[in-house]
Amino acid sequence: xxxxxxxxxxxxxxxxxxxxxxxxxxxxxxxxxxxxxxxxxxxxxxxxxxxxxxxxxxxxxxxxxxxxxxxxxxxxxxxxxxxxxxxxxxxxxxxxxxxxxxxxxxxxxxxxxxxxxxxxxxxxxxxxxxxxxxxxxxxxxxxxxxxxxxxxxxxxxxxxxxxxxxxxxxxxxxxxxxxxxxxxxxxxxxxxxxxxxxxxxxxxxxxxxxxxxxxxxxxxxxxxxxxxxxxxxxxxxxxxxxxxxxxxxxxxxxxxxxxxxxxxxxxxxxxxxxxxxxxxxxxxxxxxxxxxxxxxxxxxxxxxxxxxxxxxxxxxxxxxxxxxxxx
Numbered sequence: 001x002x003x004x005x006x007x008x009x010x011x012x013x014x015x016x017x018x019x020x021x022x023x024x025x026x027x028x029x030x031x032x033x034x035x036x037x038x039x040x041x042x043x044x045x046x047x048x049x050x051x052x053x054x055x056x057x058x059x060x061x062x063x064x065x066x067x068x069x070x071x072x073x074x075x076x077x078x079x080x081x082x083x084x085x086x087x088x089x090x091x092x093x094x095x096x097x098x099x100x101x102x103x104x105x106x107x108x109x110x111x112x113x114x115x116x117x118x119x120x121x122x123x124x125x126x127x128x129x130x131x132x133x134x135x136x137x138x139x140x141x142x143x144x145x146x147x148x149x150x151x152x153x154x155x156x157x158x159x160x161x162x163x164x165x166x167x168x169x170x171x172x173x174x175x176x177x178x179x180x181x182x183x184x185x186x187x188x189x190x191x192x193x194x195x196x197x198x199x200x201x202x203x204x205x206x207x208x209x210x211x212x213x214x215x216x217x218x219x220x221x222x223x224x225x226x227x228x229x230x231x232x233x234x235x236x237x238x239x240x241x242x243x244x245x246x247x248x249x250x251x252x253x254x255x256x257x258x259x260x261x262x263x264x265x266x267x268x269x270x271x272x273x274x275x276x277x278x279x280x281x282x283x284x285x286x287x288x289x290x291x292x293x294x295x296x297x298x299x300x301x302x303x304x305x306x307x308x309x310x311x312x313x314x315x316x317x318x319x320x321x322x323x324x325x326x327x
Contacts, residue, residue, distance in 0.1 A: 057081045057091075066095045073103070074116030080123050090123055101130050109137075109154040122158040132164075139165040143172070144183070149191045157194035171197050178208070179223050193230035207233045207240065215244050221259055229262040243269050251276055253287060257297060267301035275300045275308060278323050282313055 057077045061067045067077065070090075081087045093099055102125065103115065110118045119126065125133070140150050153160055163171070175197065176186045190197050196204070211217050211232070217225065225232060232240065243265055247253045251272075258264060264272070279285035279295060286293045299312040309317045 057087055060091060064091070066093060066099070067091075069095045069099075070116075070119070073119065074113075075123075076116070076120040079120050086123055089127055093126060099126050102126050102128075102133075105130050105133055109151050111155075114155070118155075118158050122162065125158070125161060128162065133161050136161050136163070136165055136168070139168065143187070145187055145191070149187060152191050153194040157198060159198055160194055163198055168197070171201075174201065179226055180219070181223070181227075185227060189227060189230060192227075196230045196233055199234055203237075204233050206237050207235070210237050210241055214241060215248075217255060217259075221255070224259060225262055229266070232262065232265050235266070239269070240265065243267070243272070246273060251285075251287070253297060257287070261297050264297055264301050272300045274324060274327065277327070278313065278320055281323060282315070284313065 057067060057080065061071070061077070067090075070077065080090060103119075106115055106118060106125070137150060140153070145153070160168075172186055172190065175181060175189060176183075181189065208222070211225065212219070212222055244258075246269055247258065247264060248255070253264075276285060279299075284293055284295055286295055287297050288294065289296075295312050299308060303311070305320055306317045309315050309320050313320065
């Protein structure tokens with residue numbers, strides 16, 4: 001549904017809408033409409049329909065125009081309700097007064113069909129002042145991020161705009177200093193993987209130690225890796241080291257080859273091990289491009305098993321499946 005039409009219809013409908021649970025029509029005023037002779041309203045549940053406590057937002061949808069409008073935008077309420085403290089905040093918001101401007105703001109940076117998914121991931125953005133959100137966008141512009149880069153950042157990391165300009169500035173400065181990045185390079189990193197900028201810094205530091213000290217990559221190689229495959233810094237440290245040990249110490253893949261194919265570190269160890277052992281059984285586990293029967297290292301992690309068997313093993317997928325049963 002067209003967003004502008006949705007907003008317009010929601011605006012007209014909300015003249016008579018209910019504002020959720022705690023922001024619904026004033027109980028006292030409505031009570032006077034029901035019975036003007038009442039001088040005191042001690043138990044408002046007798047006047048206003050009572051909303052019992054519920055573990056899901058579905059109990060409120062019929063009576064909340066705000067929730068209905070969010071559903072029209074394809075917001076997944078079932079995911080929001082899994083976080084009760086967030087659901088309670090959303091119930092208190094009015095669509096016209098508290099949400100409409102936020103949605104129009106988000107529309108400038110998120111494709112219309114993805115707005116619902118964006119809000120589902122970060123519904124608390126509806127609780128942030130629009131003025132603060134604009135300040136955070138203006139900060140990126142002041143740091144020479146292009147309009148397209150800003151859009152990619154907001155799209156790929158819905159939580160970016162929850163960070164104040166001070167926090168984002170410190171985070172960008174941290175990565176720039178730690179990995180000796182130039183201005184263009186820090187913008188490249190933030191655009192390609194914006195989640196790393198807001199990621200847990202203790203985790204980033206630990207992975208940096210693992211990559212440099214335990215895996216043996218130099219400072220220049222570390223810089224190359226983070227610019228090309230920053231997701232490596234968001235992997236569990238133990239899993240990352242296990243993958244490297246198998247690739248480097250068991251399969252004997254050199255650092256230089258890993259640098260050219262860093263995505264191999266993103267693949268789970270069991271997948272690499274299964275394919276490597278199968279190639280050994282076929283006598284085809286040869287990853288040196290200067291020798292005969294060369295099989296690229298990408299064969300260990302790219303493509304489906306069918307493609308792996310057809311392109312690199314020269315056999316049928318059934319042969320691979322039978323081999324897996326022997327492991």
